[in-house]
Amino acid sequence: MLNFFEKTGAYALYYVNEAGRMGIFLLNSIMSVVKPPYKIYPIIRQTYIIGTLSIFVILFTGVFTGMVLGLQGYHTLNKFGAEGLLGSAVALSLIRELGPVLAALMVTGRAGSAICAEIGVMRNSEQIDALECMAIDPHKYIMAPKFVAGIISMPLLTAIFDVTGILGGYMVGVGMLGANRGTYFASMYKDVEFNDIYMGLIKSLCFGILIIWICSSKGYFVHLSRGGGFGAEGVSRVTTNAVVLSSVSILLFDFFLTSVLL
Amino acid sequence: MKEKAVVQMVDVRKSYGSQEVLKGVNLSIIEGKTTVIVGGSGQGKSQIIKHILGLIRPDSGSVIVYGRDISNISKKELKKIRTNFGVLFQNAALFDSMTVFDNVALPLRERTKMSEHEIKKIVSEKLVMMDVEGTNEKYPAQLSGGMRKRVGLARALVLDPKIIFFDEPTTGLDVKKSNEIYRVFSKTQKDLGYTAVIVSHDVPKIFNLADYVALLYNGVVQGRGPSGENQLSDSPMTPEEFQLSDNPIIKEFVETTMGPLYLSEMEV
Numbered sequence: 270m271l272n273f274f275e276k277t278g279a280y281a282l283y284y285v286n287e288a289g290r291m292g293i294f295l296l297n298s299i300m301s302v303v304k305p306p307y308k309i310y311p312i313i314r315q316t317y318i319i320g321t322l323s324i325f326v327i328l329f330t331g332v333f334t335g336m337v338l339g340l341q342g343y344h345t346l347n348k349f350g351a352e353g354l355l356g357s358a359v360a361l362s363l364i365r366e367l368g369p370v371l372a373a374l375m376v377t378g379r380a381g382s383a384i385c386a387e388i389g390v391m392r393n394s395e396q397i398d399a400l401e402c403m404a405i406d407p408h409k410y411i412m413a414p415k416f417v418a419g420i421i422s423m424p425l426l427t428a429i430f431d432v433t434g435i436l437g438g439y440m441v442g443v444g445m446l447g448a449n450r451g452t453y454f455a456s457m458y459k460d461v462e463f464n465d466i467y468m469g470l471i472k473s474l475c476f477g478i479l480i481i482w483i484c485s486s487k488g489y490f491v492h493l494s495r496g497g498g499f500g501a502e503g504v505s506r507v508t509t510n511a512v513v514l515s516s517v518s519i520l521l522f523d524f525f526l527t528s529v530l531l
Numbered sequence: 532m533k534e535k536a537v538v539q540m541v542d543v544r545k546s547y548g549s550q551e552v553l554k555g556v557n558l559s560i561i562e563g564k565t566t567v568i569v570g571g572s573g574q575g576k577s578q579i580i581k582h583i584l585g586l587i588r589p590d591s592g593s594v595i596v597y598g599r600d601i602s603n604i605s606k607k608e609l610k611k612i613r614t615n616f617g618v619l620f621q622n623a624a625l626f627d628s629m630t631v632f633d634n635v636a637l638p639l640r641e642r643t644k645m646s647e648h649e650i651k652k653i654v655s656e657k658l659v660m661m662d663v664e665g666t667n668e669k670y671p672a673q674l675s676g677g678m679r680k681r682v683g684l685a686r687a688l689v690l691d692p693k694i695i696f697f698d699e700p701t702t703g704l705d706v707k708k709s710n711e712i713y714r715v716f717s718k719t720q721k722d723l724g725y726t727a728v729i730v731s732h733d734v735p736k737i738f739n740l741a742d743y744v745a746l747l748y749n750g751v752v753q754g755r756g757p758s759g760e761n762q763l764s765d766s767p768m769t770p771e772e773f774q775l776s777d778n779p780i781i782k783e784f785v786e787t788t789m790g791p792l793y794l795s796e797m798e799v
């Protein structure tokens with residue numbers, strides 16, 4: 270019985286501790302983004318790694334998400350004789366909800382896991398210690414470019430996802446199922462407001478920060494992780510954790526953001 | 532004592548779980564001198580270095596570097612103290628996504644305002660000094676262990692630090708290469724007058740370089756007296772004193788290490 274309480278206590282302490290250090294990590298990283306000097310080249314490099322290299326996955330998932338929305342939307346709307354609304358239904362679901370969320374999940378899987386593993390390996394091979402001993406701030410040197418790259422990439426990737434999704438919906442709805450071409454875009458034009466786009470933008474920005482934060486701090490603290498963070502196994506476990514936590518947080522955050530922004 | 536200690540460890544203790552690694556370490560590093568730390572594998576030599584670098588906080592005791600107890604100072608002050616350091620980690624800790632050149636150039640790029648031209652000159656000079664020129668565009672994973680060490684040495688020396696920490700600089704090098712490293716080392720130390728802390732297994736060769744020797748055994752730096760007691764932090768031993776010490780553990784060490792034996796293989 271005592272053992273049970275001891276264990277629960279130890280768990281609780283561990284997670285409070287972890288939440289605390291991740292919070293401090295975020296603050297340090299934000300400080301390091303804001304404080305000069307600013308170096309452009311590392312930001313471009315990270316934007317390439319996080320953003321550019323994710324474009325293919327985003328295009329692929331975007332087009333299929335749009336196609337399935339077109340398919341489902343057409344059949345559902347058809348029941349009410351409202352196929353004319355297909356364009357706005359596809360666009361609104363993508364812009365407000367699916368675009369930011371799915372793009373963020375894809376980026377977590379593609380770039381987030383890589384970031385976590387990279388930083389975890391740097392920690393375990395004492396590269397981060399070496400940076401600190403050279404009086405180079407690891408937050409400024411490693412984290413800041415990743416955060417800025419995340420902030421730049423996510424909204425752009427989301428926009429790409431939205432546009433390809435809308436085209437995917439068009440291909441299925443208009444191309445295959447025969448909805449009216451003009452009304453597909455006209456209804457979209459009429460119903461999508463600036464507010465919707467604003468909501469998608471805010472979401473994608475938040476998710477961008479969330480992904481980089483969780484994935485890099487999990488890697489950064491691999492040596493403190495529960496069950497021992499040493500070696501390749503430690504890094505792989507922490508990477509899995511980071512992807513799961515990041516994905517769950519995206520969905521949770523999506524709910525909160527939607528309820529605040531609506 | 533008229534010499535100035537730039538680093539003082541006083542009764543430093545550190546445990547991992549139930550394993551007490553450092554059990555009250557006392558150690559002074561004297562300015563401008565070379566202090567050699569010897570001791571078997573797993574005795575905690577690297578731990579001592581990491582405590583002095585401020586990478587690990589002691590459970591108790593204090594680590595005083597340039598007059599400041601670094602176990603409780605702000606990040607900013609610690610960073611300032613670290614600008615004096617040049618460090619070679621035991622496994623070199625090169626940045627594996629950067630080329631050799633970029634590794635050695637990194638401290639110059641991040642900490643100075645030198646032009647790429649000047650940086651190139653200094654980096655090439657250091658790489659030549661360490662006999663690893665021609666590896667500029669290679670990545671650390673493409674080098675042998677010994678070459679990595681020497682690139683790490685070049686990186687540690689590139690900013691002309693005031694105090695250098697070399698954790699096993701010659702382990703994994705053949706005799707010729709390691710003699711070369713020691714030769715370069717004693718030359719640069721004479722020229723630049725830096726303080727050095729070297730962890731090494733090269734006994735007795737390393738005694739020729741050392742101004743002071745500290746033997747880490749059983750979680751403490753062994754003292755000079757006959758009872759095998761802990762060394763007092765303000766009386767470092769010169770190699771001659773070390774070799775004449777009455778401490779039975781040191782005696783045993785001196786007797787057995789006239790060949791390449793490690794302390795862990797010795798029964799005390």
Ligand SMILES: Nc1ncnc2c1ncn2[C@@H]1O[C@H](COP(=O)(O)OP(=O)(O)O)[C@@H](O)[C@H]1O
Pocket residue numbers: 547552570571572573574575576577578579
């Ligand atoms: N992060 C750690 N967690 C647990 N034990 C550690 C850790 N770091 C070092 N140790 C232990 O401390 C002891 C000393 O290690 P180290 O300083 O690397 O020895 P060496 O004298 O060979 O450099 C070893 O027994 C090692 O198991």
Ligand SMILES: [Mg+2]
Pocket residue numbers: 576577578621698
């Ligand atoms: Mg060691």
